Amino acid sequence: MLAQAGTPPRVVRVGIYTNAPKIYFDGQGQANGILVDVLRAIAAAEGWELRFVGCEWARCLAAASAGDIDLLPDVAWSEERSRILDFHQVPALFSWSQIYRRTDVPLNAMTDTTGKRIAVLSGSIQQNFFTEMAKNFGMKPQLVPVASVEDGFDLVERGGADAVVASKYAGTLYAPSRGIVETPIMFQPVRLFYASGKGRNAALLAAIDRRLDAWQRDPDSDYFGILEHWQTRSMLAQVPAYIWWGALLVIAMLAMAVATAAWLRKQVAHKTGALRESEQRLATILDSVDGLIYIKDTSYRYAYANRALEALVEGRIGDIIGKQDTDLFAPPVAAALHRNDVRAIAKRERVVAEETVPDRHGRQMTVLSTKIPLHRDDGSVYGLCGISIDISERRAAEESTRVAASVFRSAEGMFIAGPDRRIQRVNEAFCAMTGHEATDLAGAFVPWFALGSDGADARDIMWDAAENHGKWQGEIWTHRKNGDAYPARLTVTAVRDENASISHFVGTQGDITEQKLAQDEIAKLAYFDSLTGLPNRRLLLERLGHCVSLRERSGQMPALLFFDLDNFKDFNDLHGHQLGDQLLRQVGERIRTCTRAGDTVARLGGDEFVVLLDNVGRTEQEAGAHASAIGWKIIAAVAEPFIIGSTTHRTTCSLGAALQSDSGIDSDEMMKRADMAMYSAKKDGRNTMRFFDPGMASDVSHRLALEEEIRTSLGTSGFSMHYQPQVDVQGRITGAEALLRWNSPKRGAIGPSVFIPIAEASGLIVPLGRWALHTACAQLACWKSQPGLRDLTVSVNVSIRQFRERSFVQDVVDTVSDTGVSPSKLKLELTETVLIDDVDDTIEKMRQLKELGVNFSLDDFGTGYSSLSYLKRLPINQLKIDRSFVRDILTNPNDASIARSIVALSQALGLGIIAEGVETEEQRNFLAEIGCSFYQGYLFGRPMEAASFERSVRAQDD
Ligand SMILES: Nc1nc2c(ncn2[C@@H]2O[C@H](COP(=O)(O)O[C@H]3[C@@H](O)[C@H](n4cnc5c(=O)[nH]c(N)nc54)O[C@@H]3COP(=O)(O)O)[C@@H](O)[C@H]2O)c(=O)[nH]1
Numbered sequence: 001m002l003a004q005a006g007t008p009p010r011v012v013r014v015g016i017y018t019n020a021p022k023i024y025f026d027g028q029g030q031a032n033g034i035l036v037d038v039l040r041a042i043a044a045a046e047g048w049e050l051r052f053v054g055c056e057w058a059r060c061l062a063a064a065s066a067g068d069i070d071l072l073p074d075v076a077w078s079e080e081r082s083r084i085l086d087f088h089q090v091p092a093l094f095s096w097s098q099i100y101r102r103t104d105v106p107l108n109a110m111t112d113t114t115g116k117r118i119a120v121l122s123g124s125i126q127q128n129f130f131t132e133m134a135k136n137f138g139m140k141p142q143l144v145p146v147a148s149v150e151d152g153f154d155l156v157e158r159g160g161a162d163a164v165v166a167s168k169y170a171g172t173l174y175a176p177s178r179g180i181v182e183t184p185i186m187f188q189p190v191r192l193f194y195a196s197g198k199g200r201n202a203a204l205l206a207a208i209d210r211r212l213d214a215w216q217r218d219p220d221s222d223y224f225g226i227l228e229h230w231q232t233r234s235m236l237a238q239v240p241a242y243i244w245w246g247a248l249l250v251i252a253m254l255a256m257a258v259a260t261a262a263w264l265r266k267q268v269a270h271k272t273g274a275l276r277e278s279e280q281r282l283a284t285i286l287d288s289v290d291g292l293i294y295i296k297d298t299s300y301r302y303a304y305a306n307r308a309l310e311a312l313v314e315g316r317i318g319d320i321i322g323k324q325d326t327d328l329f330a331p332p333v334a335a336a337l338h339r340n341d342v343r344a345i346a347k348r349e350r351v352v353a354e355e356t357v358p359d360r361h362g363r364q365m366t367v368l369s370t371k372i373p374l375h376r377d378d379g380s381v382y383g384l385c386g387i388s389i390d391i392s393e394r395r396a397a398e399e400s401t402r403v404a405a406s407v408f409r410s411a412e413g414m415f416i417a418g419p420d421r422r423i424q425r426v427n428e429a430f431c432a433m434t435g436h437e438a439t440d441l442a443g444a445f446v447p448w449f450a451l452g453s454d455g456a457d458a459r460d461i462m463w464d465a466a467e468n469h470g471k472w473q474g475e476i477w478t479h480r481k482n483g484d485a486y487p488a489r490l491t492v493t494a495v496r497d498e499n500a501s502i503s504h505f506v507g508t509q510g511d512i513t514e515q516k517l518a519q520d521e522i523a524k525l526a527y528f529d530s531l532t533g534l535p536n537r538r539l540l541l542e543r544l545g546h547c548v549s550l551r552e553r554s555g556q557m558p559a560l561l562f563f564d565l566d567n568f569k570d571f572n573d574l575h576g577h578q579l580g581d582q583l584l585r586q587v588g589e590r591i592r593t594c595t596r597a598g599d600t601v602a603r604l605g606g607d608e609f610v611v612l613l614d615n616v617g618r619t620e621q622e623a624g625a626h627a628s629a630i631g632w633k634i635i636a637a638v639a640e641p642f643i644i645g646s647t648t649h650r651t652t653c654s655l656g657a658a659l660q661s662d663s664g665i666d667s668d669e670m671m672k673r674a675d676m677a678m679y680s681a682k683k684d685g686r687n688t689m690r691f692f693d694p695g696m697a698s699d700v701s702h703r704l705a706l707e708e709e710i711r712t713s714l715g716t717s718g719f720s721m722h723y724q725p726q727v728d729v730q731g732r733i734t735g736a737e738a739l740l741r742w743n744s745p746k747r748g749a750i751g752p753s754v755f756i757p758i759a760e761a762s763g764l765i766v767p768l769g770r771w772a773l774h775t776a777c778a779q780l781a782c783w784k785s786q787p788g789l790r791d792l793t794v795s796v797n798v799s800i801r802q803f804r805e806r807s808f809v810q811d812v813v814d815t816v817s818d819t820g821v822s823p824s825k826l827k828l829e830l831t832e833t834v835l836i837d838d839v840d841d842t843i844e845k846m847r848q849l850k851e852l853g854v855n856f857s858l859d860d861f862g863t864g865y866s867s868l869s870y871l872k873r874l875p876i877n878q879l880k881i882d883r884s885f886v887r888d889i890l891t892n893p894n895d896a897s898i899a900r901s902i903v904a905l906s907q908a909l910g911l912g913i914i915a916e917g918v919e920t921e922e923q924r925n926f927l928a929e930i931g932c933s934f935y936q937g938y939l940f941g942r943p944m945e946a947a948s949f950e951r952s953v954r955a956q957d958d
Contacts, residue, residue, distance in 0.1 A: 115142065784820075915937075
C-alpha cells in the first residue's frame with residue numbers, strides 16, 4: 001500500500017550486518033545485498049522510508065527484539081527465535097550450508113571429513129550444526145574458526161585449511177574466483193525471513209508477506225529480477241536438475257539424520273536420565289539393605305560397597321573402594337574371606353558360605369555370604385558380587401534352641417506350660433518321674449497336686465511368685481499316675497516375651513525321695529541317742545528352749561533334772577562296754593516309766609541323763625515339790641537291781657534339779673544350774689538329789705575369773721596355734737586344722753573346750769578368733785615360700801559369734817591381703833548352727849568370701865540340723881564327719897550308718913568329705929571303705945606346734 005499524499009512515509013529502521021551477498025554495507029557505506037534489494041522493492045511498493053542501522057549480528061538481534069530496529073533481514077526461523085521475534089509467513093529466501101574444498105582435497109562425503117581442516121565462521125549456527133553432524137557421523141574433522149566466511153575461503157585458497165563451510169550464497173560469491181569447488185556435502189537447509197520485535201510490527205510483516213507471495217508466483221516480478229541481478233537465479237538455472245534433486249535428497253537425508261541424531265540424543269538423554277534414576281533407586285535400595293553388598297574386581301579389591309559395609313569398616317579405614325580385605329580385617333579373617341572369593345572368581349563357583357567378620361564394635365559377627373562371579377559377554381570373569389547377611393542372632397537363637405533342647409533332654413523332669421498354666425510339652429524324665437505319657441499331660445494344669453512342706457496347698461503361692469517375681473522354687477509333695485505321693489523339688493520360672501507378657505512357664509522337677517529319706521535318717525539319728533533311743537542333747541535343748549520361751553505366757557515353770565550314774569566308769573571297767581551299754585539302756589527305760597508322756601528323758605552321752613519336766617507348777621514351791629517327787633522316784637528306780645544277762649547289778653545315781661524360777665533364766669542357765677546341782681549331789685555323797693541354789697554359783701565366779709584372764713592374755717604370748725595334720729587316703733598330709741591353745745599365766749594349759757565357750761559367751765571370741773585367723777594365715781603364708789609345704793591347706797574354726805560380726809568378711813579379706821596367702825588354701829570351718837541362724841546373712845557372707853576364693857568346711861556334720869536345703873543353698877566345699885560318730889563307728893551300727901549317709905550325701909551334692917577323730921587303723925579303713933578319703937585324728941598326729949608339724953610334713957618325703 002502506497003503512502004497517501006501529505007502523509008509522511010512510514011519510516012522503517014532496518015538492521016544491517018555483514019553476510020554478503022545477502023546483506024552488507026558496500027564500499028560506499030551503502031546497504032547492499034539480495035535481501036536489501038528485495039526489501040527496497042517492497043518499501044518502494046508500500047511507500048516506506050528505509051533507514052539502515054549498522055550492527056553486528058548479535059546486537060542486531062537484540063535491537064530487533066527490543067524494538068530499536070523494525071526489521072532484521074536474513075533471519076532463519078527457529079523455535080527459540082520465534083519466542084522473541086515475529087516472522088512473516090512467506091520465506092524471503094531459501095538457503096543451505098555446503099562444504100567447499102580446494103580441488104586437490106579428496107572430500108566428497110561426511111565420512112571423508114575425519115582429519116580434514118575445515119574453516120567455519122566462528123560462533124555461527126553452522127559451526128554448531130556441523131560439529132554436531134560430524135559427531136553423529138562419528139567423524140573427527142579439525143575445525144578452524146574464522147572471523148568471516150570470506151576469510152575462510154581465503155584460508156582454503158592459501159592452503160591453511162582444506163575446506164570451508166559456507167552458505168550457498170556465500171559459496172556462489174567467493175568460491176569461483178579462488179578456484180575452490182563445492183562438495184556434495186550439504187546440510188542445514190534454512191528459510192530466511194525479515195524478523196521484527198515480538199508484537200511490534202505486525203502490519204510491516206503482513207505487507208512483506210503479501211508482496212513476496214505475489215512476486216514469487218510471478219517469474220517476471222521484481223523479486224526474480226533482483227535474484228537475477230545477484231546471479232543467484234541464473235546460478236540455480238545452471239545447476240542440473242538431478243543435482244538440485246540430489247542436493248535436496250542429501251539435505252532431506254541430512255535433515256533426517258540430524259532429526260534422527262536429535263531423537264537419538266533425546267533417547268540417550270532420556271535413557272541416561274532413566275539409567276541415572278534407576279542407579280539412584282538401586283543405590284537407595286542397596287544402601288537401605290542391612291546386609292553387606294559389595295563388588296570385588298579380579299584383584300580382590302572392592303569396586304563397590306553399600307552403606308552397611310562402609311559403616312562396618314568406618315573408622316578403621318577411609319574409602320573402602322580399591323581396598324582389599326587384608327586392609328580391613330585381621331589376617332585370619334581376611335584369609336578366610338579370600339578363600340571364598342577365590343572360589344567365586346578363579347573357580348567361577350557360586351559360593352554360599354558362612355563367614356565371620358568383626359562388627360563395628362569388634363564383636364564376632366556371623367554372616368551368610370553369597371558370592372556370585374560376574375561374567376562379561378565373552379564369558380570371562382571380571383569380578384564377584386557378594387551379599388553377606390548378618391545371621392549372628394539366628395545362630396545365637398539356634399544355639400540357645402540347641403542348648404534348650406539338650407537341657408530339655410536332661411535327667412531332671414521338665415515341663416513347658418503356656419500362660420494359662422496348661423502343659424504344652426514335657427520331657428522324657430518328667431514322664432518317667434510321673435508315670436504319665438506325654439500325650440496324657442498335654443493341656444493339663446500343672447502341677448495338678450502340690451503340697452508345700454507345711455502340708456498346705458502350695459499352688460497359689462507358687463503361681464503368684466512365678467508371675468510376680470519371675471520364679472518360684474520349693475519342695476512339694478505331689479503324686480505319680482499310680483497315686484504314689486513323693487517329694488519333689490520344683491522350680492517354676494516365668495518366661496516373658498518382648499512385651500514383658502508371660503509367654504511360657506518352664507518347670508523343672510526333681511524327685512527328692514532318696515535325699516529326703518537320707519535327710520530324715522540323718523535327722524532321726526541326729527535327734528536321738530542311738531544306744532538308748534532316747535532324745536539326745538540336741539532334741540533336749542530344742543524342747544527346753546521351747547518350754548523356757550513359753551514360761552512367761554503359760555505361767556507354768558519347767559524343771560530340769562540332771563543325773564549320772566555313780567561310779568559308772570568302774571562298772572564299765574569291771575564288766576566291759578557291752579554290759580555298760582546294756583545298763584545304760586535299762587536305765588533309760590526305767591526312767592521313762594517314772595515320767596509323764598509330755599516329759600523328755602534324754603541321754604547326753606556316757607552315763608549322763610537329763611529329764612525335762614514340762615509345766616511342773618506355777619509357784620516355785622509347787623514346781624519344786626513336783627520335781628522333787630519325780631527326782632526321788634528316779635533315784636529309787638535306778639537303785640532297783642538290774643538284771644543284765646544272768647547277773648544282777650546294782651547302781652545309784654546323783655541327781656541335780658533346777659527350776660526356771662523366773663523367766664530371765666534361759667536354757668543354758670537351766671542346764672548349768674542343773675549340772676551344778678548334780679555335782680553338788682555327788683559332792684554330798686551320791687545317790688541323792690540336790691536343787692540348785694545360788695551358792696553353787698561360785699562356779700560361775702570361777703568362770704568370770706577365767707573370762708578376765710582370757711581378756712588379759714589376748715595380745716600376749718599366752719595364746720598360740722597348734723596344727724593337727726589332715727591326710728589323704730595314702731596318708732599324705734594335705735593340710736592342717738589350726739587349733740587354739742592357751743597357757744594361762746595363773747593356771748597353766750587350759751583346753752579350748754574350757755576357754756572357747758567362755759570366750760563365746762563373753763564375746764571375747766571375736767578378737768580371739770580374729771587373732772587365730774591372722775596367725776594361721778601368717779603361718780600359711782610362711783609355708784607358701786617353702787618347697788614341700790607350699791601346697792598345704794589350713795582349716796580355721798570360726799565361731800558363730802565371730803561369723804555374725806558385721807566386719808567378718810572384711811576381716812577375712814584384710815587378713816588374706818595382709819598376709820598374702822592364696823585364698824584357695826584357706827578353709828573356714830563353720831558349724832551347722834552358723835548355717836541355720838540367719839540364713840540370708842550366712843549366704844551373703846559365704847558368697848562374698850567364696851568369690852574371693854576361700855573354701856568352707858562344715859564342722860561336726862551330723863550332730864546338728866544337717867538340713868539339705870541349707871547344704872544346697874550354701875557354697876560349702878567339704879563336710880566333716882564329727883568325731884562322735886567316728887569313735888564308735890566299728891561297734892555302733894547307728895554311727896556307721898550316719899557316717900555312710902553323710903558320705904553318700906556329700907557325693908550326691910558334689911562335696912568333699914573328711915572324718916575327724918580317727919584314732920585307729922580300723923576306723924580309717926572302715927571310712928575308706930564307705931568312700932571317705934580324707935582324715936584327721938590322733939592316728940595321724942595330735943595338734944602340734946608349727947615347727948613339729950613342718951617336720952612331720954617333710955618326714956613323709958624322706
Ligand atoms: N572358734 C574356735 N574354736 C576352736 C579354735 N580352736 C579350737 N577350737 C574348738 O575347741 C574345741 C576343742 O578343740 P580341741 O581341744 O583342740 O580338740 C580338737 C582336737 O584336738 C580334737 N581331736 C582331733 N583328733 C582327735 C582324735 O583323734 N580323738 C579325740 N578324742 N579328739 C581329737 O578334736 C578337736 C577338733 O574338733 P573340730 O574343731 O570339731 O574339728 C573344738 O570344738 C574346736 O573346734 C579356734 O581357733 N576357734
